[in-house]
Amino acid sequence: EVxxxxxxxxxxxxxxxxxxxxxxSGFTVSSNxxxxxxxxxxxxxxxxxxxxxxxxxYYADSVKGRFAISRDNSKNTLYLQMxxxxxxxxxxxxxxxxxxGGTTHFDYWGQGTLVTVSS
Amino acid sequence: QSALTQPASVSGSPGQSITIxxxxxxxxxxxxxxxxxxxxxxxxxxxxxxxxxxxRPSGISHRFSGAKSGxxxxxxxxxxxxxxxxxxxxxxYTSGSSLxxxxxxxxxxxx
Numbered sequence: 166e167v168x169x170x171x172x173x174x175x176x177x178x179x180x181x182x183x184x185x186x187x188x189x190s191g192f193t194v195s196s197n198x199x200x201x202x203x204x205x206x207x208x209x210x211x212x213x214x215x216x217x218x219x220x221x222x223y224y225a226d227s228v229k230g231r232f233a234i235s236r237d238n239s240k241n242t243l244y245l246q247m248x249x250x251x252x253x254x255x256x257x258x259x260x261x262x263x264x265x266g267g268t269t270h271f272d273y274w275g276q277g278t279l280v281t282v283s284s
Numbered sequence: 285q286s287a288l289t290q291p292a293s294v295s296g297s298p299g300q301s302i303t304i305x306x307x308x309x310x311x312x313x314x315x316x317x318x319x320x321x322x323x324x325x326x327x328x329x330x331x332x333x334x335x336x337x338x339x340r341p342s343g344i345s346h347r348f349s350g351a352k353s354g355x356x357x358x359x360x361x362x363x364x365x366x367x368x369x370x371x372x373x374x375x376x377y378t379s380g381s382s383l384x385x386x387x388x389x390x391x392x393x394x395x
Contacts, residue, residue: 200384202330210322210330210373212384225382259329265384269377270320270335277329 167191167273169260174278181250181282187243187260187275195238198264200271201245203256213258214245215265223265228254250282287385288313288374295393301362304390306374307355312385314355318377321350321359324389325370333372334359361392369394 173185185201201213214224214234222234233246243260257279263271289307296302306313306321313319319337322330332341334350337357347362357376361368374387 209389210375210386212375212382212386215383223383227382263332266377267318268336269316269318269384270332270375271322271330272332272335272341274329274331 167262169262169273169275171258171260171275171278174258174280176281176283177250178284179251179282182246182248183250183280185245185247185258185260185278185280187245189241189243189260189262192262194236194241194243197262199234199236199243200261200263200265201232201234201243202259202261202271202274203254204259204277205253205256208256211256212265216243217265247280250280252282254280255282256280287378287380287382288376288387290372290374290387290390292388293391293393295395296361296364297395298364298366300364301360302364302392303361304359304372304374304392306357306359306376306387308357308376308378308385309355311380312376312378313352313357313374315379316377317352319350319352319357320375321348322373322375323368323370324373330373364394366394368392 200215257277261271321334338350
């Protein structure tokens with residue numbers, strides 16, 4: 166059974182850093198495209214970043230230069246390093262499996278982890 | 285402001301059919317057959333309902349169908365059931381600098 170479990174969210178001050186984790190089971194992270202998608206409270210979905218099976222990474226303009234996506238193949242885990250956090254980064258962050266480019270869709274999602282950026 | 289435009293809300297009675305539209309541009313919806321739809325119940329993660337415009341993942345009811353014409357995609361739910369009440373989001377690949385765009389979401393109310 167495919168399962169994604171996020172962790173690492175919490176309350177952080179503006180300008181701070183946080184690293185989110187997404188532990189996967191039932192499939193191999195390194196063989197798949199993996200994304201982070203966020204949802205601000207009461208708002209819609211926003212794609213954040215993707216890491217291809219090749220290791221290539223891409224980011225939404227809103228986080229480019231501040232966030233970094235990575236994976237640990239030995240732990241079958243996806244990460245999102247978030248630096249220079251802003252109030253507008255406050256959201257539930259979901260990790261999701263799925264292709265981006267060519268067919269683009271996300272077939273499995275985690276339950277999300279809440280990041281609150283506030284002083 | 286979301287990149288794709290959806291109606292904020294739609295409603296229908298049990299057994300009826302409803303259609304949710306998703307309008308983009310030639311850089312996303314109109315340029316690629318990579319539109320997907322997600323259902324999200326309150327407090328839950330999104331769930332893939334349709335991919336590549338009109339394909340249903342395994343386990344998704346045939347009551348859900350997708351289509352596209354020009355820059356507008358649509359999701360139709362037939363034989364509405366109470367459990368269909370949720371938020372629905374469309375998404376598309378885009379040739380813009382952010383590779384994926386979502387719609388603002390549509391709240392479906394089953395009367």
